[in-house]
Amino acid sequence: MNWCKFLGQAVLASVLLMVGSGYAQQPVLDRDYTLINPPQPTASGKKIEVLEFFWYGCPHCYHLEPALKAWLKRKARDVDFRYVPATFGAPAWEPLTRTYYALDAMGFAGKYHDALFTAIHEEKDAAKQRALITDARAIADWLAAKGVDRQKFLDTYNSFAVSARLERSLDMSRNYDISGTPTLVVDGKYMTAPSMMVNADNNINYERFFRVLDQLIERTRKERAAKK
Numbered sequence: 001m002n003w004c005k006f007l008g009q010a011v012l013a014s015v016l017l018m019v020g021s022g023y024a025q026q027p028v029l030d031r032d033y034t035l036i037n038p039p040q041p042t043a044s045g046k047k048i049e050v051l052e053f054f055w056y057g058c059p060h061c062y063h064l065e066p067a068l069k070a071w072l073k074r075k076a077r078d079v080d081f082r083y084v085p086a087t088f089g090a091p092a093w094e095p096l097t098r099t100y101y102a103l104d105a106m107g108f109a110g111k112y113h114d115a116l117f118t119a120i121h122e123e124k125d126a127a128k129q130r131a132l133i134t135d136a137r138a139i140a141d142w143l144a145a146k147g148v149d150r151q152k153f154l155d156t157y158n159s160f161a162v163s164a165r166l167e168r169s170l171d172m173s174r175n176y177d178i179s180g181t182p183t184l185v186v187d188g189k190y191m192t193a194p195s196m197m198v199n200a201d202n203n204i205n206y207e208r209f210f211r212v213l214d215q216l217i218e219r220t221r222k223e224r225a226a227k228k
Helices: 003-020 059-074 091-105 109-121 126-134 136-145 150-157 160-175 206-227
Strands: 048-054 079-085 183-186 190-192
Touching: 048 206, 059 109, 059 206, 079 091, 079 160, 091 109, 091 126, 091 136, 091 150, 091 160, 109 126, 109 136, 126 136, 136 150, 150 160, 183 206, 190 206
Parallel strands: 048 079
Antiparallel strands: 048 183, 183 190
16 A cells, blocks of 8 residues: 555545634634733623724724624624724724713614714715814714704713713723724634734735634634533
């Protein structure tokens, strides 16, 4: 028997088996994701927590939204997704972070989330765009045109509850060591971002990004099951 040929065929068969099972496609640490050290507590109970640290003024977050919305429609039922508006302590980022929390407190976050993204990133007038990003009064005017009570929004925007959530967001950005947006975190342990999935042409490979996200969720699911 030609043992070299036999061994070569055996190795090839093993490689094909691993590829077919998805083994070769598993995320690579420090290439496709990083570990949060120490892992952070979650607020999702028995569900697997997925957080997106984002900012309305971030063009990369805006470009991610359509693919993210598609993923949210198909995510597993044991996954709890939440948006976390980031600030990084930058005063220019604070108005839109407060805006998200104010709208959330008023029950309007879902209703105006996409519209606010679109209003900011499709605004052709630079001065108007800057006002929508940095000026609470301009944001309140935009919302009032949509039917939101302008004064109620401003009162909520400046409330103690929103200020507390703003501080919590800042603490989370520090504790998770978030360096940019958009960044997604799985169960307080695994961190990944579209910027880690760049093609040779410098475009984001969103298909690969969400495949990695699903794989990290599945890894978490198996880790949780092993602890039972």
